[in-house]
Amino acid sequence: MEKDLVEFIAKALVDDPNGVAVNVIEGEKSTILELKVSDDDIGKVIGKHGRIAKAIRTILSAAATKKDKRVVLEILD
Amino acid sequence: MAMKIFTGVSEGEAVKIASLELGIPAENLKYEVVDVKKKGLFSKGEVRIGVEVAGDVAGDIDETVVSKVQEFISNVVDKMELDGKVSISSAMGNKICLAIESEDSRILIGKKGKTLDALQVLANSVAQNLSQNGVRTIIDCENYRQRRQEKILDFAEQVADTVRRTRSSRLLEPMNPYERRLIHTALTRYSDIETVSEGEGLYKQVRVRYRSRDYS
Numbered sequence: 330m331e332k333d334l335v336e337f338i339a340k341a342l343v344d345d346p347n348g349v350a351v352n353v354i355e356g357e358k359s360t361i362l363e364l365k366v367s368d369d370d371i372g373k374v375i376g377k378h379g380r381i382a383k384a385i386r387t388i389l390s391a392a393a394t395k396k397d398k399r400v401v402l403e404i405l406d
Numbered sequence: 407m408a409m410k411i412f413t414g415v416s417e418g419e420a421v422k423i424a425s426l427e428l429g430i431p432a433e434n435l436k437y438e439v440v441d442v443k444k445k446g447l448f449s450k451g452e453v454r455i456g457v458e459v460a461g462d463v464a465g466d467i468d469e470t471v472v473s474k475v476q477e478f479i480s481n482v483v484d485k486m487e488l489d490g491k492v493s494i495s496s497a498m499g500n501k502i503c504l505a506i507e508s509e510d511s512r513i514l515i516g517k518k519g520k521t522l523d524a525l526q527v528l529a530n531s532v533a534q535n536l537s538q539n540g541v542r543t544i545i546d547c548e549n550y551r552q553r554r555q556e557k558i559l560d561f562a563e564q565v566a567d568t569v570r571r572t573r574s575s576r577l578l579e580p581m582n583p584y585e586r587r588l589i590h591t592a593l594t595r596y597s598d599i600e601t602v603s604e605g606e607g608l609y610k611q612v613r614v615r616y617r618s619r620d621y622s
Contacts, residue, residue, distance in 0.1 A: 330487075333485050334482070334485040334486060337481060337482065337485055338482060338528060341478055341528075341532050342528070342531055342532065342535070373531070376527075376531070378607065378608065380527055380608070381527060381528065381531055383524070383527075384523075384524035384525075384527040384528050385524075385528070387516070387520055387521055387523075387524035388482065388486065388521065388524050388525065388528070391486065391513050391514070391516055391521040391524075392485075392486035392487065392488070394513055395487070395488075395510075395513070
C-alpha cells in the first residue's frame, strides 16, 4: 500500500525514524498522503531544490499506475 | 575475472566512457580492444573494448553499505507492489551498480528513465547517510542505461552533422547532468562544433553551435 511505501522511504532517509508519521486521506479517485517528520529531518525528505520530494512522488505515481489511481504526497511542516 | 564491454566511436571514446562508468581514472584501466568496425560511407566507426573488472580495485566500499542499499531498493520495489529482483552488478571505486530484473520493467524505468532516476536519487541519499565518502549508486534495469547512452551518443553525432550542414545552432531538449555531459564529451573532439548548457536547475538544455574555423 502507498502508505507503507512512503513510510518506509521516509524512515530510511531520516535520522529519527520514530518521528515519521503518514496520514492517509482517502478520496474517491485520489488519495492524499500527509507525511510528517521531525523538524530536523524535513530537509532530508525534501532535499535540495525538492529533489528527494520529487523522487518520492515519482515513485508513488509509478506504483499507482497499475491501479489507475492518483496519489498526492504532501509534506507537512 | 569479469569483463565489461564498452562501446565508443573510437578507442579513446570507449575508454572515456568506461572510466566514467566505473569511476576509475582512464590511465588505470586495463582493457583490450575486442572489436573494431571501420567507418563506412554511411556509418560511423565503432570500437568495442573489454575492460577487466578485477578484484584489485574492488573492496573500496564497505560491504554492509552495499547490501543495505540493495536491501533498501529491493524493499521499495516490493512496497510498490511490483515483482522485481535487485542484484549487485558491481561495487568498486566509489560506485555501486544495482540491476533490477522485473516483469514490470516498463513501470520501473518510466518515461525517459524517470522512475529509475528517482530510485537512484533515494538510493544515493541512503548511501550518503550510511557512509561519508561520497558513494554513488547507479540503478539499471534491462540495460536501460547503456541503451540510453548509445542512443544519446548517436543523437549527438546526428545533431553535430545537422549543425555543420546548416551552420545554425540547435537547442536540445532538457536533459539531466549525466546526459548533458555525454553530449559535451562526445562533441569535444570536433573543433568546428561548440556546446554550451543553457537554463537553470537540474534539467538544463544543451545548445550545439557551429564554430567557424576563422575565429579559432
